[in-house]
Amino acid sequence: MIMLPEGFMNKMKNLLGQDYNAFINSFEDKNHKAVRRNTLKIDGASFESIIDYLEGNVPWCEDSYYISDYQRPGKDLYYHCGLFYIQEPSASLPVELLNPKPGDMVLDLCAAPGGKTTQIGAKMANKGFLVANDVNYKRLLSLKRNIQLFGLSNTIVTNEQPSSLKRQFSGFFDKILIDAPCSGEGMFRRDDRTKNKYEGYEPNKFTDLQKMILNDASDLLKPGGTMVYSTCTFSLEENEEIIEWFLTQNHHFKTIPAHNLEKIRNHVSFGFNGFGDAIRIWPHIHKGEGHFAVRLEKEISGHVNAMTCDADMDSSISKASESAVLDFFKEIGLQTDNLIGNLHLEREKVILYSSVAVTNLNCIYKGLEVGYFRNGRFLPSQALAMMVDLKACKTVNFSATDINAVKYLKGESIYLEGQKGWVLVTIDGYPVGWGKLVDGLMKNHYLKEWRLM
Template sequence: MTIKLPEHFRERMKELLASEYDEFEASYGRPAQAGLRLNPLKTGKPGQADKIAPAWREQPVPWCPTGYYLPEGARPGKHPHYHAGIYFIQEPSAMAPVELLDVKPGDRVLDLCAAPGGKSTQIAGKLAGSGLLVSNDNHPDRAKALLKNIELAGVRNAVVLNETPERLSGRFAGFFDKILVDAPCSGEGMFRKDPDMLRAYDAYGVDRCSAMQRSILAEAVKMLKPGGTLVYSTCTFSAEENEGVIAELLKDRPELETVEAPLRHLFAPGRPEWLGEGGAGSLADSLRRTVRLWPHRIRGEGHYAAVIRKHPDAADSEPSRAPREDRSLPAPTRSEWSAAEETLRECVNAPIEKDRRWATFGGLLTLVPEGLPSLEGLRVVRPGWAVGSFKKGRFAPSHALALGIAAEDAIRSVDFGADHPYTIRYLKGETLETGADELKLSPGAGPKGFVLVTADGFPLGWAKWQDGYLKNEYPPAWRWTP
């Protein structure tokens, strides 16, 4: 075995797993299993997924219809398709919680502990552009990484927040159809994948984590509408952080019940008996409806998930305290609209939906998702899809706009293909010598102006064409690194 497990962890797992322990320990001698998940927002049309490297799509993840196991040595993060947001690199077991959440187009969904954004982008793919996604993380730097992945995936109906669960629950009481709580945990299930989890294990003990998880869940259920579904998940084996947390929640909130998670794909049921004598009591059957993913049974790391439903007749005990007007998101002025419309008409074919809710936020023109309550007083990272920025009286299309549209939506575009040397040069931020005859133009359009650069038809970002050159508009913070 190449991984040295903490001795007290080994002894506890020996006691709990009994005859299965040797097989469990042997799994740590195998390499961690990497995976990727296709982005339906960009690969949903016939033939689009076929453009992705076949070797990366050979072995499907059985519990995720868009997931694939990666062969050893694959580096999909060093491919132009990654920079087009057409897939997300994700550990296979981590794909299961969103599948259990069963998101449908039109749902209002909260991803409460969302960074770095893998599960949020998975949710967005299932929403298919309708409904609302609120992605939140209470750590500022992690919330910035979350925003980047939301934009990379081309999500147009998401709000990114940087708040505590307590502050959110007052604003979004009884609001969401679906909630995902992928809770911070002791990380026992990630020892094989992430050595940092081993080093941090003693610092983030089971007792500390379970207390934090109970607090997060208590606020999360306040935001779930009657009849709504919440999935609680962790990447740890500890019963105190899994079945124990759910047991406490069910005792405190009788309007909640567990929904049986299917035991397909070698998933295992919850283990209420691990809570000790009297730990589960009458809730034992409810806890067996939860699900465990074991690394010695499946091709993936350790995970736990519980599907929880709020009874349709549950009373809303937490009325929303949202103000009627959201003064934090002012509508664009007449001069801002004029500048934005002029530029956008030169960039995209689609008409501007002026009847939608638009706001200026941090110098950005933002399309706010429909049905969003006031965000006033909350720490907002991005209140919707930022389509461009205002600077010194001018307006420029955003990188999020480029990644959120299709190639055919652009007035001007140029495609170099993933293997073309210009593609990497573009991602590095270089100016490219390009003839006007290489551009694809909408009828009546001239070559001068903003051009959407694509790889195999997938948008990468903007450039500006003039006099035979593409001046690079790719964001410096996103640029290709060896």
């Protein structure tokens, strides 16, 4: 039997009344697991035909699928092709509520490890501009990897306090996601560490931080824009009470209905006026852990920040270096139209900068890392492999059942006849990395940090 903090149980009993027993009993049920399809790389029918352990769609996210508890999707070779993200079912709710579109300017304010960033990026179809920010530098490596694995090319990663982003992005974004730090009550069933820390928290540990983040985000949103505030806790103090406080301080904001999620909207408002617009996922009602989300709209008035959309930054690449990159693209059979004049060299990295010039911020990922130079030679990046268009591209393909596919992911060289030079390695047609054919041997250029152990 799962042991829950006494203070938490007393609070939920007072809150839920007759629903309390059903709620508490749900903690004895199994955790629900899901994978979310990468719509940039594979359509629904194809995904359902090659992933044989799907158990139906998550009701609030048509691209997410339940899977059985014993499955280990991280060992699936298609995961390493970036075809899906492993995500707790309720975690896909906030982005569905935000509903980003191609061409939007979007901020994921508390982005690491990147599940919601990849969901946003896929919905944007690599059109527009996406900033993934997180204050915790140690978590940015996983965020960067997931961005690259999913093949996002319109995304940058910043490591800033929300207030610092106002130096450049005041009143700029169409949409903002705030997946706020919280007490994590909704994760008690699946995360013992969160549960064990709970009773040591000070009463205002999270609420003061949540208020500050919301206020900073409101300044980053353009008039007419929308933002979603979400947590993975049941706490009224961190959900409805936070939003009620924010609305009394910011009369130019209002909650707006979740029409696209009407079928799962929960009408429990706990006496707060206007909170029929908020959504809660309950473990005793839905197949997912606890979650809260509400969409807020900023009224249309005031100044919209007129930021340049031309990436005119320093470190432009030399003609000789640009020529080396273009020669590789031509060798492999890739289009070069959008590269000429847009490449930049930072130390040894060749970067295709984002469409928006970013200055005076700690930006650790400034756009698609195309490759790098080593001893004067250009080498293509893992990020480029994960997003290339296969049309006319020179490839070596392995089936998912071919032992060579696993050997490649382990970083092994593979004996293979073929025309000398660079090739894009694919698994059943889905890009996974680079190889280089030399004298009957394909040298392995799969990123070392990603290799299977």
